[in-house]
């Protein structure tokens with residue numbers, strides 16, 4: 001029962017440090033179980049999903065501990081199998097990576113069916129198709145998903161849709177498959193590349209990550225490694241959009257500007273000033289913003305994870321904008337919450353038609369999923385008056401110290417823990 005109370009209307013100014021990328025971190029933490037040697041992972045975000053994944057590894061038998069902030073050591077020598085039936089895997093989507101990693105190392109996995117944000121059907125048929133092609137046999141019943149194989153043999157796998165999760169899952173298992181695996185129509189997202197770089201640092205032989213054809217040459221064993229996770233593209237994009245929304249001037253440190261190009265391009269098109277300095281960006285307001293149209297697409301297109309914050313920004317920009325969500329069919333649900341703040345948005349299927357309003361009204365709103373939660377925080381930062389965001393646990397899954405980071409930029413935002421009696 002945690003809420004964020006936000007007094008909006010302040011221009012954000014100052015510097016913010018971006019944390020490690022959640023979506024890369026979760027794939028990498030899962031990947032550590034491929035080895036029975038020690039791995040040290042740095043630059044992990046301090047977020048709920050990482051803590052849950054650490055717990056998952058511990059339950060599997062790994063020795064796992066944070067030696068300092070964002071630095072996790074994993075010793076997987078104590079893991080004897082990859083069966084986890086206590087429901088922990090239901091707490092997050094990325095637990096599906098245990099299927100690939102566990103199949104790779106133990107040739108057998110049983111877990112509770114993965115959970116995650118409710119933003120659409122989110123099938124895992126491509127994960128199944130890929131792991132089956134390598135030799136896995138699946139059973140799904142009573143809320144459990146199992147896969148096992150006598151041996152894994154490399155092959156050519158064509159993905160019917162561009163999927164980050166299936167691309168990484170196939171890479172995880174194929175590391176130990178005999179011979180060569182080729183993934184065609186692979187996802188090119190930065191976290192696919194980061195997961196491949198991590199696996200290569202452990203001794204895997206993966207080539208082509210970042211293009212749509214990835215080749216994995218099977219190896220017999222992996223060794224220990226130290227690895228640092230890339231900065232979070234989505235967190236960085238959220239602060240860039242927040243700077244635009246509050247007519248602010250924010251330096252965003254610890255970023256890879258290349259990963260942010262789809263966001264930088266759109267914000268510039270709207271009229272925001274953006275300057276690039278090595279691993280940081282200055283995002284500043286200097287003239288009235290113009291409406292733009294957005295369509296979410298696989299990388300290097302505009303990321304679906306930033307569709308919601310961007311829609312909030314466009315809802316405050318005079319004129320008409322159109323946002324098309326092409327990745328997840330149910331990612332406009334939060335607009336019902338946003339309507340409480342007097343936005344003018346009409347949703348028809350996967351399209352939102354936005355007529356910019358002059359100002360947002362303060363309101364009490366509820367996070368409906370992780371990125372929607374962040375978008376609502378942004379809306380409250382822009383609204384005049386005091387707003388409340390409830391169901392903050394969604395946001396805590398993926399944003400490190402969100403209220404502190406915004407407070408350091410001058411925002412008036414407070415976390416309040418409510419007891420049953422409040």
Ligand code: UD1
Pocket residue numbers: 023024026093094120121122123124125126127128161162163164165166187189304305326327328
């Ligand atoms: C991951 C990210 C999520 C991001 C998304 C798209 C994690 C933990 N989550 O989610 O933050 O929004 O990528 O960048 O990294 N699909 C299928 N069959 C499958 C798999 C996917 O049809 O087997 C479809 C999905 O429904 C969706 C599209 O493919 O329409 C992309 O999904 P995918 O990239 O796999 O997303 P997730 O791994 O769920």
